Amino acid sequence: MGQGSSGKLRRKLLLGLAVGLGAGVLSLGADFLGAFGRWENTVWAWRVKSFARPSSSSAKIRLILLDQKSLDWGKEVNGWAWPWPREVYGVLAGFLARAGARTVAFDVLYTEPSFWGVSDDEAFCRALDGPVPFVGALALSREAIGESRFPPGLPGIPLRGKGLADLGAFPALDWEGLTLPLPELMAASRNLANVTDRSDSDAVFRRVGLVGMLNGEAAPSLGLGAWLAGMGGEVDYRDGVLLVGNNRIPLGPDGRSILNYRGPLPVYQPVSAASVIRSEVLLQGGEKPELDPDFFRDCFVLFGFSAPGLKDLRATPISPMAPGVLVHATVLDNLLENDFIRPLPPAAAAVWILLVSLLGGMAMILCRKASTSVLVALVVLPLPWLLGFGLYRLLWWWPVVAPAAGSILALAGAMIVNYATEGRQKAYIKNAFRHYLSPAVIERLLADPSQLLLGGVRRELSIFFSDLQGFSSFSERLSPSELTALLNDYLTDMTEIILEEGGTLDKYEGDAIIAFWNAPLDQPDHARRAVRTAVRCQRRLAARRRQFEESYGVTLLMRIGINTGEVVVGNMGSRERFDYTVLGDAANLASRLEGANKAFGTYTMVSAATWEGAGSDFPGRELGAIRVVGKAVPVRVFEPLGEEGDEVPPAAESFARGLAACREGNWEKAAGIFGGLSEDPAAAVYLRRVGELAGQGPEAWDGIWNLSSK
Secondary structure, rough: OOOHHHHHHHHHHHHHHHHHHHHHHHHHHHHHHHHHHHHHHHHHHHEEEEEEEOOOOOHHHEEEEOHHHHHHHHHHHHHHOOOOOOHHHHHHHHHHHHHHOEEEEEEOOOOOOOOHHHHHHHHHHHOOOOOOOEEEEEEEEEEEEEEEEOOOOOOOEOOOOOHHHHHHHHHHHOOEEEOOHHHHHHHHEEEEOOOOOOOOOOOOOOEEOOOOEEEOEEEHHHHHHHHHHHHHOOEEEEOOOEEEEEHHHHEOOOEEEEOOOOOOOOOOOEHHHHHHHHHHHHOOOOOOOOOHHHHHOEEEEEEEEOOOOOOOOOOOOOOEEEHHHHHHHHHHHHHOOOOEEOOOOOOOOOHHHHHHHHHHHHHHHOOOOHHHHHEEEEEEEEHHHHHHHHHHHOOOEEOOHHHHHHHHHHHHHHHHHHHHHHHHHHHHHHHOOOOOOOOOHHHHHHHHHHOOOOOOOEEEEEEEEEEEOOHHHHHHHHHHHHHHHHHHHHHHHHHHHHHOOOOEEEEEOOEEEEEOOOOOOOOHHHHHHHHHHHHHHHHHHHHHHHHHHHHHHOOEOOOEEEEEEEEEHHHOOOOOOOOEEEHHHHHHHHHHHHHHHHHOOEEEEEEEHHHHHHHHOOEEEEEEEEEEEOOOOEEEEEEEOOOOOOOHHHHHHHHHHHHHHHHHHHHHHHHHHHOOOOOHHHHHHHHHHHOOOOOOOHHOOEEEEEEEOO
8 A cells, every 4th residue: 555545544544533532522421411311211221121031039029019909908898998007917917927928028107106096006016026027117318307317226227337338428328317117116127228219310210229328327228128137147338339248239320229120020929918918817717818828938028009099109111100119129139139230330431432433433434335334334333232232131231322322423424524525526536437437437436536547647548439331421311300319329339338348438429439448447458348349339239230220221330440559548628628538649540440441341440459458369350451541650450250259250261361372472372362252341352452463573562551541
């Protein structure tokens, strides 16, 4: 690669780097301002729903829901108005004790004495103070209401990890007030746990604070409290990780943990509170229960509300209206499996956004073809999605929308830059060459415009001239519309072949066609292409000759001359109007050869330079040596008689023997040979000449035909 190409590549890469960096910075800024939050949340929900599956621990978690059916049953069968008597929940707790549950946690605040009296609270608390560890609820608040510190002696509170105080630095985990349950309930609880948390800005619970801080002391969330009651162990915080027993739980930048939701719903086989209560009553009466107690054996049981009127429905990525206790159950499940989603650090997310933007910008800036641009887009655009979804499956939260936006901006920006720079050049090339280059050649030029030097350049070309025999005579007999239609049909056929063979169409001059090969692109086989074009054009015209005769009443015969030699080729003309054309003696000779066909009665004549460059695969014959008008040096000329691989006609071999006899000066032998080729116009020309030379010596003719007309 030359210095020019290397420098151009370097400039393009720098331009792509600038475009990608700009796109990445714009995407980062928009992400920082929250512009992508709504879309990222939507994509988050897609990821959750795509990969949410029950874990091996999900079967160890049971939900008891006070649903609408339970409320209706309580009112219609038992006459219970809301709120229910708390003794009823004691019946429920009794069934769980009978079943041998591992622990039970209530997502319910009991901050006021029972509407049904003190005895109701006492009966409830006695039922809870049994063999199954009970986790009660407290509520931390953002406002300084209730208690401002955890009173001494609370069950399981505060957590005692030495590093937990550092969690107070996270505003999302730091609370101002505390609401406690009834003292009797606290006394019956193994642990107390916080049941309040904040959702994301769109009211969806994707993250939770496993620990709530109040004046430097820590309380567990309900899910963590249930885990501690059932598993034991300690909680601490160190180096950005929450240590829960042997679990290391990653925390996000705000101190909260990303939940790994299970699905599809329902996951934890929820049962109606009414069914549990009825089952305990039936067992106490010696009857068969609705629920088998073994359903809860050694399970973590969470009790909560799902009836709409009780206003404890929450939005999650997997459901817009889920019971609030489901969030706590998911926390517990993630703790049991130690599979919380790990958050990507903000710095790493920023690097990823910049990287994918840079990749898009630099890859697209190097594209020269539409197909390559599409391929780059098909590779770059899915990357944020594939990584975001693939890493979620591997328990990593990875941003999708911001890097996707960065890649789109980078790709679009690079395409605009390409159009503004190379696009204009390509448009210029297409406009300049679309009339006289084949689409394939134009595409090669567009792929590498450095192959085109606009302006004159000296190089060897094979040049093609053609003309219709007797055009002037029959053009006077045809109407303008007929003449135009005839020429359009004829020129279309011939041009199609020229372009198929990779030729460059120079111009039309009436019925004449001028074309050449080996410019603007290198074509090492240019002579072969030119000769093959001549043979194909003659055959195409022969095939359509009868049609032209029937349609227009004229017989079309075409003469072709081809020469190979060095000429000047380039765009020539004024700045506003120009042609890509050739100048030089080699082009003039090609024109003269076209006219020289008249002297021999032939229709295709090529110079020795072209014939030698085309190789030996074409059948043909040498016509002799001629000196055209304006040229002192004679040139040997040949007539191709078919395409590569065709057989050489026997008459061509006879003609070659006659030509050899002429060169020997054996006029009598030559006359005998040419006389046997009665249907060959070129042989007839030679026969007349050797007849004039009969009886003279070999020196009478040097074998060169001096042509007196063009």
